[in-house]
Amino acid sequence: MSLRKTKPKVRKKALIITYYWPPAGGPGVQRWLKFVKYLPKFNVEPIVFIPENPNYALIDESLNEEISKDITILKLPIKEPYKLARFFSKKNSNTISKGIISDHKNQSAVEKIMLYVRGNFFIPDARKNWVKPSVRFLTEYIKKEQIETVITTGPPHSLHLIGLQLKEKLQVKWIADFRDPWTTIGYHKKLKLMKRAKNKHLFLEKTVLNKADQVIVTSSVTKDEFSRLTAQPIEVITNGYDYENVTVNSLDSKFSIAHIGSLLSKRNPEVLWKVLRELINKVDGFKEDLQLNFVGAVSNEVIQFIRNYNLSDYVNKLGYVSHIESIKFQKKSQVLLLVEIDSEETRCIIPGKLFEYMVSGRPILAIGPKGSDVEQILKDTNTGSYSYYDSYEQITRIILNHYEAYKNKSLQSYPIGLQKYSREKLTESLSKLI
Secondary structure, three states: OOOOOOOOOOOEEEEEEOOOOOOEOOHHHHHHHHHHHHHHHHOEEEEEEEEOOOOOOOEOHHHHHHOOOOOEEEEEOOOOHHHHHOOOOHHHHHHHHOOOOOOHHHOOHHHHHHHHHHHHHOOOOOOHHHHHHHHHHHHHHHHHHOOOEEEEEEOOOHHHHHHHHHHHHHOOEEEEEEOOOOOOOHHHHHOOOOHHHHHHHHHHHHHHHHHOOEEEEOOHHHHHHHHOOOOOOEEEOOOOEOOOOOOOOOOOOOEEEEEEOOEOOOOOOHHHHHHHHHHHHHOOOHHHHEEEEEEOOEOHHHHHHHHHOOOHHHEEEOOOOOHHHHHHHHHHOOEEEEEOOOOHHHHHOOOOHHHHHHOOOOOEEEEOOOOOHHHHHHHHHOOEEEEOOOOHHHHHHHHHHHHHHHHOOOOOOOOOOOHHHEHHHHHHHHHHHO
16 A cells, blocks of 8 residues: 655745834834744745835834744835934924824924824825835745735835735735724824825725735724725734743832823823822822833823822833833733723724733723723633723722732732734634735
């Protein structure tokens, strides 16, 4: 009897077009850095295409250590308008590029002009001029390497236009990954868009959604939204957590409530500041034990609200730290704070840090809009509580319960069903689409 030899499975090549890549810091880089890390395990060879000279608002050199030396990385120069904008206002260009946009009444004349120019002359975004040279370069590369699958990830959504043109020219399989929505993202309406600009955004969004062979989104709410615009297949692949080799010797001695990431102008839970002020006044020991740790950028509006409630003395403002340092803060904090803007548009936002929060072992206090995907995830995984902006009594009760457990040295979370959110498991789902 002869044994049939099975042919070894040919590894499939996938070209991944992304703007954010190490040494970029912040949440935007994590998703595809982790996918690229695990794709070879599922018989996919990732080839990464990035700008050669990008303008990253946040830098985290430690993330370079996570890039495999076996990965092919292609680079092409990009012209960055944010670099030119810094000649006029370094402060405003940095904050806008981070997504921190002041309320209209607090905007300077320079910021208003910059927002108008950004919204109406750079459609869909400030990286639009990278599209044509990228298409020229990648057309030849795809033909030479016989690549069958192209993946674009946005924002910046101009990268989807690269995928659109490559699809039209070469008939490759094109997967469009949306880390955030396009026209319904919270900051979109702040860009002072004229009617022509609004219509062009809507046209481009619909075109991308209908021309891509496969759309990937990070939340069920976004899937429902996009399903009204296209009949193309849409898959939900959330962000997730990775196994980080980080240990902390002990928890904070104070009753620390830590927020990791940006606290934007509208991401400002006044109800929480009010609750904390009341507890300081009424609960024995709370005044001495409370500490607020802000790890990341904090808008001036949030800082002013904290001053208004006389909480400034309890704030430890740490600014941006490396990803590894942020994990340490998550693991040693008593309570982890997650805040989202209270609006219909933000129901679909699932911050990447949520999944890292969930495996930290620390209870999560989340405040956000009704009907959010985050609320359901917290409920399903038993990793924290979710409250609305008008839930004064509920938030008071949650914090008091946490404080009592802290005093008894028994404060922790009891998660269930987290495995499906591991980066490796999520990458397996992605590999099936490729």
